[in-house]
Amino acid sequence: MMATNTPQTVLIIEDDPIIRNILQTNLTSQGYQVLAAEDGLKGVQTAKEAQPGIILMDIRLPNITGWEATRRLKLEPKTARIPIIVLTAQSTSQDLQYCFESGCDAFMTKPIQFAQLFTKIEMLLNRSFDHPPVAK
Template sequence: MAAQTPQTILIIEDDPVIRGILHMNLTDQGYDVLSAEDGLQGVRTAKETQPGIILMDIRLPNITGWEATRRLKVEPKTAQIPIIALTAQSTSKDLHRCFESGCDAFMTKPIQFTQLFTKIEMLLNRSLDHSQGIAE
């Protein structure tokens, strides 16, 4: 089910190749895409634009994806934005840390785009349902 207006996705990823691949695949699916190259820039961009969802690399310059997620989840303007952690680390400790920091979902690299699109739609729909529930 496609949304009436394009959803904006913020990619916070320091690797330009991965960022470009994500951007291309997401725009091909009809999303508006913003990007940031490090954790601090990502937090700033999220606060300024309030995207529909954030794809968060974990190993980032300046501050880690874990720290960026914590900062966004305590900020009232960004606390409800779903965050999907993207990482090459896939141990149970990493998964625990993902949810402990406030991420809503977890994906390992290399990215399986069919799974990513499913998670994005699930989280966007959940966010939409939550915001409509508050308005009613």
Template sequence: MADILLVEDNEMNRDMLGRRLERRGYSVVFAIDGPSGVAAAEQELPDLILMDIALGEMDGWEATRRIKANPKTAGIPVIALTAHALASDRERSVQVGCSDFDTKPVDMPRLLRKIEACLAANPAAA
């Protein structure tokens, strides 16, 4: 199965989502903020990144911009995760390079479909 980097600052969300992904066979690496997410993306080279948007001083959009600007990590698909379901959040996520967007609380079947679609569209993740 694929390697997923979960960038999430809320410990409860990180734990819950990480365990649910691991039960489905994914290998999950965690980062707790934008800077550590950018560093983990380069170090781990995961198949996919789940990026929380509300991360503090470096939000998920800025972290995604940096990941997409780095030739080493630019091809990794990123799915933005946010508690806000605004169209403007979805648009901004696409503008910074996210492959998809999903809302919290996480609907696991829907998120899994998005993860699988992103992985299938990314030949490097195969």
């Protein structure tokens, strides 16, 4: 039996408990179910098990970086289609290049503008439903 992809579930992969909490509070208030992981490895594992509708990924994470976690998720058939929004304090053109090379779907700089974040989440969730995953 395949895990059901729950569109309204957001996985936050963020090591800073304050930022994680702020994201969780804002997302919950918008009606999203929220899962959280505090490092890259745990984030990859949680994504595989829970099949969230979307992932918010920090870059500077313990164990493996957000870039590496994103690459692993995009290579894994079970998680390859889950949209990933990278959240980072760095916003150089090199960061942007890494973002898309690793396979993330969108990029946002911290501090987070929540109206903009919710718009991106909705846009990516709607896009992923226009193209349902192909059964393997």
